[in-house]
Amino acid sequence: MHDDTIDKRAATRQRVLKRGTLTFDGGGGIDCVVRSISSNGARLDIASPVGLPKSFTLVIETDKFIRRCRAVWKNEKQIRVAFD
Structure with a gap:
């Protein structure tokens, strides 16, 4: 990495490996x-971003973490979400 490289993210990301669930307003959800x-x-x-609604809730049970979010980037097997 070069010294002149600037990370454009506003907050530092922490690498983790946790099981989560994306839950949807109409019911149901998918593992992530x-x-x-x-x-x-x-x-x-995630298995596939196909059919993912505009907004959903990320739940990480082990941390009692529940946040409303929306996808801001995706490919075949990953998404990046922004918290509302």
């Missing part, structure tokens, strides 16, 4: 793995 998290958002591994 939380790979990194900050006060502003998280990076998640």
